[in-house]
Amino acid sequence: MLLIPCPWCGPREDDEFTFGGEADIPRPADPDALTDEQWADYLFMRDNRRGHHREQWCHTAGCRRWFVVERDTVTNEILGASTYGDSQ
Amino acid sequence: MSSPTPRRSPLGAIESVQHPPQEAQLFERPFLTQINLRLDPADSEALAAIQLVLGVQLPLTPNTTAAGQELLAAWLGPDEWLLLTEHHQPDALVTNLQAALTGHFASVVDTSAGQTVIRLSGPSALDVLARGCALDLHPSAFPPGACAQTLLARAQALLIAVDAAPTFDIIVRRSFAPYVAAWLQDSAHQFDLHFPTSDTA
């Protein structure tokens, strides 16, 4: 069981949250300009890192905010959390 | 404005029919006005306008409530609040708020019929909730005035710590209310708490 540190509500049990996959995958500004390979890379390819991982979570059963968590995917240690406001 | 049509709560209460006594430790508080309010907390002008209408400053600290004479505002998110009152009709409150927010990026939505409030109080309230709520509701961690959206068993709920009895208001979506009520009844039964039987349904 992970305690996810919601930047607003504080640490809560993970069943209050929805996992949103890897962070930092911006949607291409002009998808039509991409090759099929480039589009596939955006759509499907993931770093899926062992270790330090930046990922999206939404506090679904709480404040409904999406935010970024940094976590070690081997130990599940939470290394930090930031709001989209912070990181931009 | 009173409605010609009696309203029905999800747990069987019918408006204008005599409710069970409210000194019970577990009962529904039906037909409260509940307004969902969205606005940018950085918009100080909008905040001020709201305060004028509500007589209460919107709480900006997460997971807290602000209580006024006639109305309680609960923090739901950094730009979202629930307004809870039994002193204003929904339509009128929505109209007043919308008027006050003209020109601002904001949203005022009536959700009164979509959710209901269940009140649980007394010395065993913590034990009852602990059976399905993962939050630390000990008064040192969740004092009166605190609120939290969380899971209660398998339903989402907004918990508000009302007083040190302790008393909690549990706000749940309408379609989940029968489940939550059944769950509360089940958890509370070992403390001999029951929903007051009502002949109104």
Next chain:
Amino acid sequence: MQFYSLPSLIRRGLRGHRDWTPAWRKAEPKPSYDVVIVGAGGHGLATAYYLAKLHGVTNVAVLERGWLGGGNIGRNTAIVRSNYLWDASAHIYEFSLKLWEGLSQELNYNVMFSQRGLLNIAHSEQEMRDLARRVGANQLNGIDAELLSTDQISKLVPVLNTSPHTRYPVLGGTLQRRGGVARHDAVAWGYARAADALGVDIVENCEVTGIRTASGRVTSLETTRGEIRAGTVGLVVAGNASVLASMAGIRLPIQSHPLQALVTEPLKPVFDPVVMSSAVHVYIHQTDRGELVLGAGIDAPVSYDLNGNFRIIEHVLAAVCELFPIFSRVRMLRQWAGTVDVCPDASPIISGTPIKGLFMNCGWGTGGFKATPGSGWVFAHTLAHQEPHPLNEPFSLDRFTTGALIDEHGAAAVAH
């Protein structure tokens, strides 16, 4: 290779079992091989075996970071079936099932493949439609499949609660009689022993730390036991596919998640078939030792952690107590997790890569164990011929570019 049989067991038993030899050699890595397979799990060992047996390629090493069979082959719930929806999946899993049916004799190692039947149950009208669709497709693909009524299910598994008054009543189901379970560790050991006997080097405690390439071709592997050259490399590392691929600069459409399972204390036999319910994310069977083995849904977040989230266990056991009320007083003995590599379409990748000579067999999600023989067979073909066998052609990495996905989410009992 010492031949295993009842007479040999008795003969050696009379001598105190002192003259058994190791099931496989503890090989030292040579500097160079024709083919190196990374990962001594079921799929990797099967690949090595079929390379040697069917393609005459015996200058082969299988490199293993830890102990042989310590990955998902040692952690799964041992279910074997082939009742997949889409043609491509149906064909490869059915091919695999046919190999299972003769595997103990093929390997001279009893993998205890037990075709006790596999029952999928449905709890909604839409699920019934989906199951009917799957049964129909299975039958036209030559795979045994039956649609069962609730009454038939009740007769087959009397301890299953088929009352109409449960929260999600059982509305019907499908049965694949040829499905079942096998002794998962024995599969790894059996393939290892048979591959070793054909000359394959199995190198344990040898972790790959780098993949070297030159002008678009793989040339060698860096390992904790030195550099090993090979013109052909097959990566078969469930739970680490992205990590190994990244050593060659390749990104994969894979996310890794914990998948949990548990066993109960042993009981005298209670029910025979494997029972799966995708709506409540449960699969359960009783082992030959008498334990109930239960599998759960995957943990949502990406993680390589091997403990798993206890909440999933709580959910799965609530569902089990609903389905099998008499198991409520039976106790959970042991709970564990493995790492599953999941593709967006819940189908595997058995494919070449942009780097010549480098091949991948990965992304099996929750479906890897049952595919072990077939996967090894087609991957051996792929490595030997440097091009896919028709059975694995649809499972190319390229499909994520073209969009020709093979969406088997409905077929896995696990919600991805």
Next chain:
Amino acid sequence: MSQPFRLDHDGRIHRDAPLQFTFDGRPIDAFRGDTVASALLANGVALVGRSFKYHRPRGIVSAGAEDPNAFVQLGHGARTLPNRLATVTPATPGLEVRHVNAWPSLDFDLMSAFGLAAPFIPAGFYYKTLMWPRRLWPLYEHFLRHAAGLGHAPDAPDPDRYDHVHAHCDVLVVGAGPAGLAAARAAAQSGARVIVADEQAEFGGGLLSTAQRVDGLPAPQWADAATAELSSAPDVTVLSNTTAFGLYESNLVLLAERLHSHQPDNAGSESGARVWRVLPKQVVLATGAHERPLLFANNDRPGVMLAGAISTYLNRYAVAPGSRAVLFTNNDSAYRTALDLADAGVPVAAIADVRLESDGDLPSQARAQGIPIHTGAVVVQAHGRGRVSAAELCSVGGAPLGTVECDLLGVSGGFAPALHLHAQAGAPMTWNPQIAAFAPQPSHDIHPAGAVTGHLDLSSALRQGTAAGAAAAAAAGCSNGHTPAAPRAAETPSSDLEPYWLPPGDLARAKPQFVDLHEDVTLDDLRLSLREGFESIEHVKRYTTLGMGPDQGKLANPLATGVIAQLLGRDPASVGTPRHRPAYSPVSLGAIAGRHIGPLADPVRVTPMQEWHESAGARFENVGQWRRAWYYPHPGESMHEAVARECLAVRHRVGILDYSTLGKIEITGPDAGEFLDRVYTNAWKRLRPGRCRYGLMLGEDGMIFDDGVTARLENQRYLMFTSTANAAPVLAWLEQWLQTEWTDLRVYLTSVSEHWSNIALAGPRSRQVLAAAGTDIPLARQDFPFMTFRQGHVAGVPARVFRISFSGELSYEINVPADRARHVWEALFDAGRPFGITPYGTETMHVLRAEKGFIIVGQETDGSVTPDDVGLGRLLSRRKDFLGKRSLSRPDSVRLDRKQLVGLLTDDPAQVLPEGGHIVDAPGRRRPLPMRGHVTSSYFSPVLGRSIALAMISGGRATLGGRLYVATLDEDRWLPARSCHHVFYDPHGARQHV
């Protein structure tokens, strides 16, 4: 004579409360405070079970949860408890205890023939045989299965109730022995919120089994006083009978509390167990240590016990587990047992001590009492069959020292820390050569204390516990300046343990020496495993089944590490131990499931009209968590008849449908139109207020994700309808784009799904019914045209009325606040009576929409279907980007042979095609047979008087009118049909525009 082995004084049993239970039908006298095991021993019952594989006779080994032998079945019927340990089961009046795994009886077990075959069925024998002939494997397996297993599952649903509680505290103390009690006191005195749990019925652990003193009091009395102090402290929760069975990340600790009714005879009560999910800030692990057994031939005979267990039975239960004892040890602790035995009047015939010298305090005392001590000596074999009758001694060099008669053989191979919880979470442990065992390393939030650290002395346990409790409280931020003082006990100087793993030389090799008693894993099995190359500890475990029994190898694994190390000539630290897995002790599935079963298994969501539907006789279907009215049969009507009646009523008159479950999202803000443009495939900005439009939402993979109508309520306010199943996923999806990607868009989303109920009125007379129910909305066609919405009142209730249609008929979807929806529903129904209004359910809704060729997401689509595939390519805007657009130009998305939505008409109009049925061009028995597609929806259409079906067929639109065959589950029966356009009824939509 009753209880011949009961001592006549002391012990913590309640001699004033005698009771009787049965063991295999035989009455057993006991006292309150006894365990089943202590009572059996008091009555001289040595044989309690048969081993798992060889069915060898087995007795009680320990006095706790680590016992490998004492598995019994309790009670019968629905309340039976299989595989419970006699050593931890309290003796209660009338309890029914039976052996497991022997047939026909425990004393005469025919299955012990397996023991005779033992030389031929070593570890892993089944991998090497039972392969031929192949067809006989099911028979072999049947035999294996029936020989295996232990107890029997109950035969009826569990009548007990299992409770779950979430708990939080500053310090959780696991174990209430000396270290745990000291820790809990220290933490509580520092002002911390404390939970302290112990698996036994009484707090005190080892304090209850010792004659030592603490703070001047006899140890048990001190334990009682400390427990009382904790129980009365305000912020301390004291949990006895509570096993911590798992420690997970985030320091989640799971406790299983056995309630008084854990017994199978608790007919009067209802609670079985309570699982505590504790999230402590800090954890003190005072879990103690398990005494390690020793290897010698026939070391599994009843009467061979752990030395510490003998002391426990003597001191705590006032039971002498034998009448003449031999002790075999490699450390000082067995000498305490020798003294305890001597005190109780049980002669100790010999102590064999592996060490060449034993000069600690306790050995000196034993020597002073005249107990014969053989140093440098070992026991190499136990004699006797149903019970040990003698111990054969020899020197560590292998020289025979003779045979000593005894009926009790106490062994102590040292103590292995019970570090299971610590290790479960993957926390580090290190090999401690001093105790020849692995010991836990402390971490910032886990504090081991007492015997689990390898320090066995009482005084150090009390000191460590106090320090750990105070440190944990401080780390949790609780400090009131109070420095708790450690309770005092006499120090007992002891000499070091001498590791002893294998008997010297090849002694007694022919007889089995058991490493794992439960799994019947012998020393020879370990040798065989290593010989065959299974050297990794995990390989040994899997090949031999070492540690895989219900005792989880608590005794076997620490022994095996040393044995394997010695056999391989390696350092035990490098051999390691099998990974520790939860649960520490088994926990019943029902306890873990808690209350999420039966009526509380999952929320049942209902609409405000639920009671009306019930009273109208509706049948319901589950749609996710929703319970929806499926159809409303009249008495005697079949489903088919009821649906036909409902369909015709809508087509010819008027029907009323509860459509409240649809998702509804208010989308507000200046950029709402732009937002819709991005998430829907079609264009939205120009939609005028008051108008509605159908939209398709795709995933970024280009596949249909959801569909529905969205209305522009006001200039900057839209209302989006989603499908029932996708209400939550769509909202989450929209929020994700808004919050993470399009943060510049000024849009707020608010779910109003539950505030607004949706009542659909459909059919040619729906306008008249709406008018009759009373509305201030002008209803004339030109005032309120198709695909518009109006706000007003219906039956006196504020309403939003949408002229949209999922049936193809003139239709109004009337949204009213849910708290008045029942009233409006009834008003409409009453007003509709003269017009023949008919309530209809989801089945009729499906038939009506299929007649119109409308898709249902999840039925026609399955995540692999594009808009063009279902004939909705016209909704794909070319002028703007939208989510998923780029995927639609990938090679596979533009294949000409993609599956496309078509209609199917069977040759036989009465034949309704099977849904899910597959479609081929030419039937045959060849397998595999190429498939063109499958039937997605299939119904009998009452208005058309024939069957209709929708299907997804490869290249379907290009081959309309073609002959196709639909497979049935009978391989010789094929249903011929022709494909057609997928709109069967009113193809130009005239009826909905009236």
